[in-house]
Amino acid sequence: MHVLTLLAVTPPGELLTSDRMAGSVNTNPVIIRRILGQLKKAGLVEVRAAAGGTYLRRAPAAISLLDVYRAVEVVDNRLFSMHDKPNPKCPVGRTIQAALEDTLTRAQTALEQQLAAVSVAQVAAGTGELVG
Amino acid sequence: MHVLTLLAVTPPGELLTSDRMAGSVNTNPVIIRRILGQLKKAGLVEVRAAAGGTYLRRAPAAISLLDVYRAVEVVDNRLFSMHDKPNPKCPVGRTIQAALEDTLTRAQTALEQQLAAVSVAQVAAGTGELVG
DNA sequence: TCGCATTGTAACTGGTATTGTTACAATAAA
């Protein structure tokens, strides 16, 4: 989100290098580049190797936090994970995973709906000035 | 949840040892005991050292998945965590965390509401038989 | 075409977390 917000407040047509972004986040440029790779794979940004660097492929208002979450956060698209090998000889061990599945999916969906309702543009609008 | 479901389907008055529970989960008894320690601290179970082992302190219908989640899953009660030291000299770095705070809290709350709506008793009722 | 800023990625380190294991003192029921 930090990276995308920086790109959102950059004038259209201007690019940002991983070096400059790393300065704002206060980390190493390679960390930024690894994240840019994920955002690029998700189609959110375009990265130009030679001059300039990175720009958004969509308007900030058209990128939801769910897009970002899916691009960088989720492992295998599942928020909750389970112990992989319960004992199949036990009635509970054999069926516990299926019994939890629906509830956990509903919980994850509720989370994602909230993320889908907010855009990078909205977050960017909340930055820059001191709060209160 | 596996541990609590086992306790929920155990006849009232009977206790379960960490050994038996480990058999169903297919893991080591010490792993179970570590989890029992968290559940005990949260007031969900009572553990008797000498004979028997563990039993529920509340009816399975009175234990929500949110109770369980809070007992074992959450680090510092926050689902999302942030990079700790953005650059305070950058307008975005200085304010990005506050700009995200509300949205992420709302998303976490939506998740927790879904977990609060389901009880251990309901999950236990879904185990034991084959689905479909 | 050449130079050069920049990316993409590999390799490595250090830190932290998790699972599983062994071992054993503490506990308390019978």
Next chain:
DNA sequence: TTTATTGTAACAATACCAGTTACAATGCGA
């Protein structure tokens, strides 16, 4: 007092993440 059981320490193995260094590949601009 005996005995089954817990609570916990210690340790190994594994995995993951942030950060760092290094360097080949890319492709823009002169």
